[in-house]
Amino acid sequence: MNNFIRYKPLRNLARSYNLQRSLEDLWFYFQMYEGAFPIAWTWDGRRRVFINEQIFKWELAALSRELVLHASPAGTLRLSPVQGLVRLTNMLKQVDDNMAADDMSPESAYNSLSPTGQVQFAWQRNREFNALMRYYKVFSAPDVEALLMKQTGVTTREWFLVGFAIAGHLRKRFDISSQQDYSPIGVERARSAIVFDKLSQPLAELQDQVRSAARFDETWRYTWNPLTAKPLVALNPNTPHLLHCPVPAFVLSRVSQGLYYEISAAEGFNNPFGESFQAYIGEVLVATFPSPRFELLEEREYKVGRATKHGADWILTDDQANLFIECKAKRMTQEAKSAVDPATIGQQVDFLAKAVVQLYKNIADALAGHTHWKPNNLPVYPMVVTMEDWYLFGVSADLLVKSVETKMAEARLDLEWLETMPYSVASSQDLENVSPTIAEVGIGTFFSARSPEHRKWMLQAFARQLFPEVYRRTVNRDLFEEEWVNIVPLQALPEKFSRPKA
Numbered sequence: 001m002n003n004f005i006r007y008k009p010l011r012n013l014a015r016s017y018n019l020q021r022s023l024e025d026l027w028f029y030f031q032m033y034e035g036a037f038p039i040a041w042t043w044d045g046r047r048r049v050f051i052n053e054q055i056f057k058w059e060l061a062a063l064s065r066e067l068v069l070h071a072s073p074a075g076t077l078r079l080s081p082v083q084g085l086v087r088l089t090n091m092l093k094q095v096d097d098n099m100a101a102d103d104m105s106p107e108s109a110y111n112s113l114s115p116t117g118q119v120q121f122a123w124q125r126n127r128e129f130n131a132l133m134r135y136y137k138v139f140s141a142p143d144v145e146a147l148l149m150k151q152t153g154v155t156t157r158e159w160f161l162v163g164f165a166i167a168g169h170l171r172k173r174f175d176i177s178s179q180q181d182y183s184p185i186g187v188e189r190a191r192s193a194i195v196f197d198k199l200s201q202p203l204a205e206l207q208d209q210v211r212s213a214a215r216f217d218e219t220w221r222y223t224w225n226p227l228t229a230k231p232l233v234a235l236n237p238n239t240p241h242l243l244h245c246p247v248p249a250f251v252l253s254r255v256s257q258g259l260y261y262e263i264s265a266a267e268g269f270n271n272p273f274g275e276s277f278q279a280y281i282g283e284v285l286v287a288t289f290p291s292p293r294f295e296l297l298e299e300r301e302y303k304v305g306r307a308t309k310h311g312a313d314w315i316l317t318d319d320q321a322n323l324f325i326e327c328k329a330k331r332m333t334q335e336a337k338s339a340v341d342p343a344t345i346g347q348q349v350d351f352l353a354k355a356v357v358q359l360y361k362n363i364a365d366a367l368a369g370h371t372h373w374k375p376n377n378l379p380v381y382p383m384v385v386t387m388e389d390w391y392l393f394g395v396s397a398d399l400l401v402k403s404v405e406t407k408m409a410e411a412r413l414d415l416e417w418l419e420t421m422p423y424s425v426a427s428s429q430d431l432e433n434v435s436p437t438i439a440e441v442g443i444g445t446f447f448s449a450r451s452p453e454h455r456k457w458m459l460q461a462f463a464r465q466l467f468p469e470v471y472r473r474t475v476n477r478d479l480f481e482e483e484w485v486n487i488v489p490l491q492a493l494p495e496k497f498s499r500p501k502a
Contacts (some may be wrong), residue, residue: 003216006098010091014070017077017088020235022067023246025079027174029060030248036171040082051082055089057123057249062092064246065225068203068233069210099220108218111340113394115222118337121391128252129478130432135256136160136487137280137480138387143272147263154194156259157487158187162195163255166232170248176232178241198262199254200232200243215338222338228254229261257388260331277329277387278313281428285316285325287479288435294318302371311371312362320444321379324366326359328352331388346399349392353403355384356423360413363421381447382423389427397456400425422450426459434463436474441467 032039033052041048063079066088079085100112125131139148140156148156162182169176178196181189209226227233231250232243245251263269278299285296297315301308314325328351336348359382366373367380392400404423408415424447426434438446446467454462463471 003099003220007095007216007220010066010088010095011070013088013091014066015072016075017067017071017079017084018075019067019071019073020244021078022071022075022084023064023233023235023244024174025085026060026064026067026246027170027244027248028080029085030057030246031171033057033060042082042086051085055085056120058119059089059092061123061225061227061247062221063088064227065210065223066092067246068227069207096221099216100218108340111342111395112218114345114391114396115219115338115340117391117393118332119222121389121393123249125389125429129481131429132160132252132256133478133480133484134280134428134432135259137283138273138276139259141272141276141279144263144276147266147269147272148259151263151266152194152198154191158191159195159259160255160487161185161187162192163199163251166195166199167248167251167255170245170251174246175242175244178232178243196232196243199230199251200234201230202234202237202240204237206230206233218340219338224334224338229258230254274327274329277428278327281325281327281385281431282314284428284432284435284479285314289316289318289439294439297373300372302365304365304370309362309365309370311365311373312359315366315373316443317376317378318443319378320442321381321447322373322376323438323443323447324359324363324380324382326355326362326382326384327387328355328384329387331386332390342395342399345396346403349396349399350403352384352386352390352392352400352425353407356382356400356404356425357407357411357413359384359423360408360417360421361411363417364413379444379448380421381443382421384423384425385431386425386427389429390425392425392456392458401456422447422455424450424455424459430459432479433475434459434471436477437463437467437470440470440474 028037029040029051031037039050039052041050042054043049077084077087079088100108136156139145139159145156148154148159152159165180165182165185166176169180178193178200180192182192183189206226213224213226215223227247228250231247231254232245234240234243236242263273282296282298289296295317297317299311299313301310303309312324313327316323316325330351332348336345339345362371363380363382365371367375369375390396405415405418408418446463449466450462454466457465
């Protein structure tokens with residue numbers, strides 16, 4: 001109850017804001033941060049301070065949650081001019097500080113790094129083009145698309161076409177009609193209506209979800225925002241087709257990676273989805289590590305005694321070293337993302353630890369000559385690649401180290417391998433961005449530079465720090481851009497993606 005009392009000043013202030021106008025203002029600020037409008041500023045008594053230096057995107061997203069729940073159609077305040085934004089954001093920060101006031105121990109502060117990273121790092125990822133192509137490829141694999149069609153009645157291409165068209169519209173306006181006709185780009189009205197239904201909901205339903213998700217404890221700031229699942233909201237029950245979008249970034253995220261939630265509960269989901277992701281990583285490797293300098297081997301069954309095994313998903317070799325890769329499409333649960341309790345985080349991290357140890361088992365078989373890969377006396381480096389960003393940071397990184405060591409000992413694997421063959425965990429986006437650096441400097445040069453200090457770093461941060469010139473020169477590439485026009489006609493794309501850079 002004490003924490004709810006601490007929360008009440010924010011609730012009371014938010015009630016003074018006009019619901020529709022404030023959500024429109026919020027859209028405006030997100031577009032401002034994307035460069036569509038000049039950045040607003042305030043005066044701190046000594047100098048001008050641009051608002052993006054003191055208010056961050058994740059705080060704007062948190063405001064959307066509070067405004068949806070508490071702002072009133074009769075409210076008189078707005079987020080514009082900028083003083084209205086600063087006033088409400090300052091109150092949000094004050095409540096955030098107050099929620100953690102009861103436990104400010106060093107341990108609690110350290111534990112909070114994990115959910116803080118989950119909230120903030122996601123807003124710092126900017127390579128949207130590659131992410132969209134990644135999800136399109138994974139979800140358009142025939143067996144995966146069959147599940148999508150079964151669950152929704154919409155093909156992957158139709159889903160992306162409508163989603164991109166909506167995103168393009170929302171770069172110029174804060175609202176959209178669900179009755180928009182997309183037949184000119186090849187999507188029948190009945191199919192586009194399905195996509196709109198998946199992306200939108202009435203205000204009353206959204207408010208119920210926000211209330212249900214609310215937490216009044218140290219996890220308050222990390223609470224799930226239901227707008228991520230349905231980013232379009234119908235504010236007026238008399239005009240349910242008129243939809244507002246306070247956080248435009250949520251649309252592209254929901255259209256791409258959010259497709260997972262349309263099919264994840266379907267019978268027979270796991271194998272096709274995992275195989276499609278594995279195949280996608282193979283395409284990235286082929287596009288990045290050319291033959292004959294690099295040799296790429298795909299998973300192939302083999303036997304050890306009577307046991308049939310599958311081995312590593314991919315093995316990449318150059319004249320310096322070998323990279324054994326295991327692909328995992330599983331994502332961290334929302335509960336673990338927002339948790340400060342190490343036990344909750346640890347349950348999810350254990351999944352990655354099992355993947356790491358399984359990869360070491362595969363390497364043991366390979367080194368023993370049981371697989372189609374031939375031992376070559378070059379160093380070996382294991383890497384688990386996840387489809388989503390796990391943002392292993394703080395306590396989550398510590399828990400992974402401990403869990404891997406425990407499971408290695410239980411499996412009677414040589415613990416010295418953790419030093420002689422140190423593992424890495426990278427997201428698909430990390431691999432997409434960092435693999436050109438690895439290709440240029442070589443597998444051995446890159447991974448041998450990962451000292452124990454660096455092994456808890458995200459792979460992208462490590463590449464940026466240790467190989468800055470190569471990383472900066474190679475990171476900004478658009479993968480598979482030649483395939484783009486075969487997927488989406490240029491007129492259907494948001495302006496930002498209409499003609500990818502070569």
